[in-house]
Amino acid sequence: MSGNPSTPLLSARGLVKRYRLRSGLGGSRETFAAVDGVSFDVERGETLGLVGESGSGKSTTGRLVLRLEEPTEGRIFFEGDDWLALSGAELRRRRRDLQVVFQDPNTSLNPRMRCGAQVAEPLRVQKLASGRDLRDRVASLLQEVGLSAETAGRFPSELSGGQRQRVAIARALATRPRFVVCDEPISSLDVSIAAQVLNLLADLRERIGLSYLFISHDLAVVARVSDRIAVMYFGRIVEQGSAAALVSQPLHPYTAALLSAAPDLDPSVHRARIPLSGEPPSPASPPTGCAFHPRCPIARPRCRDETPPLAPVSDGRLAACFFPGELAPPTR
């Protein structure tokens, strides 16, 4: 296992995932790229937020990293190793380092299995513990996520939504991963419970030095939990940078619009929302040039003809826009 601290924990390079368009009988030979050339690094102990609306490709990106699906093109390196080249027993063994927490614990947990057995499952499958040791490990994992040891004997249906998500997190932590993909981990939870789960993720990050790929549609939450953020639109990263800089001074007009649509809890501040007409494009009729141009308030003829590359703008910040920073961020 290579642990060279100078290489990023996880690197994705030029990830592409194409799907066949579903249309008519017999299917179609046309394809569209749900993920279209996505590259990013996640450093040790770092949280990278991946934010975007439905159809942006953010969840597919997470699934590629987890190898729940194989990319059409591109490479992934985990701890410097070629992650896509791993297979069979080697892949199974290394999967323990890279785990996932999904949106809905109701579907990610087995309703007919006691919680303790579900937390124990990865340990048994990986043959990391058995017998008395296994029971102790499960009890301490449950404790680690703020649940009592008795939870082990309960079925998911006997728990609240927040408790169920904690069980799912305990299961993800069972194999002592270094990296956890969190795919909309709080979207099915009530506001007051979501805050508890986010705090738990922050605690775990500090205590055991976890790295996260935090996937969410909620820019406000992502901004709070992430060190850096990548904003996705229609399969591509359109802006990437430190969370603080991206939120205070967005470079891409889509980021600026997302920010202006995010909740502001002060009704006396009447923010000018950046009006975006229309909706995200359909894979069946992808726009030419910049995918955002049909909705963009500052689009010019060039944006219709050319696709802007994700390029450095300043201080390690990247934007895929010919006119970065031109659309003034909403005043606060």
Added chain:
Amino acid sequence: MSFDLAAGEALAVVGESGCGKTLMARALLGLTPDAARTTGSIRLRGKELSGSPEEEWRRVRGREISLVFQEPGSAFDPVSTIGAQIVEAVRVHRKVDRGGARRIAVERLREVGFPDPMRGLSEYPHRLSGGLRQRAFLAMALASDPAVLVADEPTTALDATVSAQVLELFDRLRATRGLALLLITHDLGSVAAHSDRAIVMYAGRVVEEASTAELFRTPRHPYTRGLLASVAGVSAPAAGGRRFAAIAGAVPDLATRPRGLCSFAPRCPDRFEPCDDREPALYRAGESQARCFLYGDGRLGTRDSERRP
């Protein structure tokens, strides 16, 4: 629970899952499940609706009070066009011929910002994006010019940028039609930006009622305070770093909610002697009303039991 709603006004009802907000909305439309026993009074322009026979409710629903909800997909028949369904909705309530109903349908689609309303008529629901489906649903809800629109989590299934468009559409309809809006949501951001007054529900009851400005400026009930603190606003200074101010414990469901004491007491950071002994009433707290002993029974405010008949 008691409240008034004026023409052109937006009253937000905010609460987490299981607080009873959706059931309350259904009761306003006479749509409670058979097992439910509804008591109290619902008056529309002074006319008593509660206890009405089903055929009277059918007349009221759609014509005077309309409902839109989270999943517009389930509001439409998938095998019939948007146009046919809106025309049908118009003709249920109005004596117009098919051509007249069609003109009204086009007019409504235009009013809700449907691009190319003529073409919209011949679209099937599943061919539309989520945002357009919600607009079409709204056009259908407005078919017979209702006075009141009950919107139950109307933008929860929509993307942020699209959801903002729909909420702004509500604002416009209130101004142009004098439509009264009951906005039921868990999203405090939409409450802040798109309502005049707000009711906070917890475990089946109103725990706070205030003007929206006052609710966010000076939240009174400890639950409201906790709720506001636990939400990440993008502009909020990240004082706690990555930590959120969480409310301890779990949201009670209606079947197991605490009785004979304040239902928020088990999770409340401000809990003191009376909270475990009895249930608080709604007390006046500044310009707001709060169901909390901090403001009543000799504490900071006065009891306000005569507030509403």
